[in-house]
Amino acid sequence: MAEETTQAPRQDGPASGGRPAGRSGGPGGQGGRKFFRRKKVCKFCAEKIDAIPYRDVRLLQQFVAERGKIVPRRLTGVCTPHQRRLTRAIKQARNIALLPFAARF
Numbered sequence: 001m002a003e004e005t006t007q008a009p010r011q012d013g014p015a016s017g018g019r020p021a022g023r024s025g026g027p028g029g030q031g032g033r034k035f036f037r038r039k040k041v042c043k044f045c046a047e048k049i050d051a052i053p054y055r056d057v058r059l060l061q062q063f064v065a066e067r068g069k070i071v072p073r074r075l076t077g078v079c080t081p082h083q084r085r086l087t088r089a090i091k092q093a094r095n096i097a098l099l100p101f102a103a104r105f
Contacts, residue, residue: 040077054092068102
């Protein structure tokens with residue numbers, strides 16, 4: 001009798017990432033240096049700031065992009081509870097005209 005193998009055929013789909021075998025994902029090919037990204041630490045947790053004042057325009061401007069958008073957590077490194085408080089403070093500062101809603105063109 002013939003032996004049967006129950007091995008599924010290999011697919012280049014989402015499970016394998018769709019990349020060709022033998023290539024590393026880092027810059028410079030296989031022997032290149034790997035890019036090390038330092039974990040971002042919440043500025044408010046590090047400095048033990050609990051309340052984020054809406055009147056502190058200099059602090060809030062660090063978290064507002066040039067076009068007037070609020071910068072997301074994944075870019076700033078702020079933790080979730082502080083990002084919520086930060087968003088609320090930025091919106092309050094906008095409503096009383098301390099911060100602009102949008103950039104001027």
